[in-house]
Amino acid sequence: MTGVNGLDVDDLEELIEGAAADPAQASFTFKAETEWTGGFASETHISDFVQDGTTVESPEFTITGDEPAALLGDRAGPNAVEHLLAALGSCLSVTYAGHAAAKGIEIEDMRFEFEGDIDLRGFLGLSDEVRPGYEAIRATTHIDADASEEALRELHEEVKETSPVYDNVTNEVTLDIDLQFE
Amino acid sequence: MTGVNGLDVDDLEELIEGAAADPAQASFTFKAETEWTGGFASETHISDFVQDGTTVESPEFTITGDEPAALLGDRAGPNAVEHLLAALGSCLSVTYAGHAAAKGIEIEDMRFEFEGDIDLRGFLGLSDEVRPGYEAIRATTHIDADASEEALRELHEEVKETSPVYDNVTNEVTLDIDLQFE
Numbered sequence: 367m368t369g370v371n372g373l374d375v376d377d378l379e380e381l382i383e384g385a386a387a388d389p390a391q392a393s394f395t396f397k398a399e400t401e402w403t404g405g406f407a408s409e410t411h412i413s414d415f416v417q418d419g420t421t422v423e424s425p426e427f428t429i430t431g432d433e434p435a436a437l438l439g440d441r442a443g444p445n446a447v448e449h450l451l452a453a454l455g456s457c458l459s460v461t462y463a464g465h466a467a468a469k470g471i472e473i474e475d476m477r478f479e480f481e482g483d484i485d486l487r488g489f490l491g492l493s494d495e496v497r498p499g500y501e502a503i504r505a506t507t508h509i510d511a512d513a514s515e516e517a518l519r520e521l522h523e524e525v526k527e528t529s530p531v532y533d534n535v536t537n538e539v540t541l542d543i544d545l546q547f548e
Numbered sequence: 549m550t551g552v553n554g555l556d557v558d559d560l561e562e563l564i565e566g567a568a569a570d571p572a573q574a575s576f577t578f579k580a581e582t583e584w585t586g587g588f589a590s591e592t593h594i595s596d597f598v599q600d601g602t603t604v605e606s607p608e609f610t611i612t613g614d615e616p617a618a619l620l621g622d623r624a625g626p627n628a629v630e631h632l633l634a635a636l637g638s639c640l641s642v643t644y645a646g647h648a649a650a651k652g653i654e655i656e657d658m659r660f661e662f663e664g665d666i667d668l669r670g671f672l673g674l675s676d677e678v679r680p681g682y683e684a685i686r687a688t689t690h691i692d693a694d695a696s697e698e699a700l701r702e703l704h705e706e707v708k709e710t711s712p713v714y715d716n717v718t719n720e721v722t723l724d725i726d727l728q729f730e
Contacts, residue, residue: 372587377620382672392668396630400637402658405554408641410634412626417618424616427626431638434606436599438559438646444594444609446639446713448578452592453635454723455582456613457628459590461671464620468673475730476584486574489643489710490564491650499715503723510730522727528671531628533681534717541636541685541718545704548657548692 370467378467390418400431406439407432437486447500450535451480457531458507465524471517474510481505503535552649560649572600588615589624619668629682632717633662639713640689647706653699657692685717 368375385392395416401409413426431446433439444452455478466473481504488498511518526532550557567574577598584590595608613628615621626634637660648655663686670680693700708714 372589373620381620382674385669385672386674389667389669392672392674394666394668396627396633396664396666398630398633398637398662400634400641400660400662402641402645402655404645406642406645407554408638410637412630412634415616415630422616422618424623429611429626429631429634429638431634431641433642434597434604436604438555438563441606444580444611445578446635446642447716448580448594448597449611449631449635449638450713450716451578451580452582452594452611452613453628453631455580455592456590456611456631458725459582459584459613460588460615460628463584463586463588464671465673473584478582480580480582482578484576484578484712485571486576487567487571488715489646489712490567490574491647491706491710492564492568492574497715497719498710499712499719500721503721505723505725506728507725508728508730515729518729519727522725524673526725528673528680530666530668530671530681531632532723533670533679534629534632535721536723537679537681537720539682539685539717541687541714543640543687543689543704543708545701546688546690547697547700548690 370470371463371473373463373467375467378464382468393418406437407442447482447484451482451503453531454480454503454505454535457529458525461525461529462507462509462521465528466511466521469521471521472512474512476507476509478508479506552652553645553655555645555649557649560646564650575600588619588621589613629664629666633664633685635713636662636685636687636717639711640687640707643707643711644689644691644703647710648693648703651703653703654694655691656694659690661688661690662686
């Protein structure tokens, strides 16, 4: 294998060329099921997904959500808006590592810091003028790579144009919720 | 305690009244730090947060992100867009449970299903016309509660107006990323 950033570059090229030749191969549906477990706690189960109309089996992962005591929870896990930052961090990691590998840029070390500001009067229903979610998110990418600053700035711009969660957070997404009475 | 949905309603009222009287109490900054661990894997660490300018200490949680084999990962954890669905599930749980408790609605059981469609040609840099993130997310709320269907439909509308992650996914958020060379 020709490895860059822990990725097999031949496999990466095959993935990209396969999706270019047959776009259906790039069509995925990811799934999750969340169970409310009382108070502000929940467990989300993630397992199989669908690629090109075919279910791909996966081991199951469980993600615990809870609020800190300041927000009436037992802090059994991070809360929802902290999980949102984790999704961003995971996505930026994948997008930098993949696009750098495709360009032949070896990353030595990489980490990200996130901070999100939120005024919970929106969540608490105290004001129509305060949005419920983060008003702003700040991130810092710390990167140590075998490339010029110019090449890394180009990589950075490419990441912002291709990161799925960066897109879904910074732009609108249609989200329909059906309500079923049990 | 006067408990509804595993929440102390007196504490909930105190939280709401405190934020109404002194909005700074509702001002939070949540944080996360993600470390790329090679290939498409990462670990996100979540611990302390800031309320009204003061750091609140918290135990540390670690969230593992990875891709499935179909996307060149080792499936050590859910991927970033699956984590995004988990953040939504955790957020809807909290928002339903809290707003129901404030209205005196007892929820017996509640769970959520999520599906998100994504065309990874955007992520792979194969098309400028394909967005990198989810094109659409579908959710179903399954709720068994001691209330009329009309009251639960009202609750559902209130949840969509006050859920932080629902807001951040369905609307735009400013996200600035600073790039630091190490």
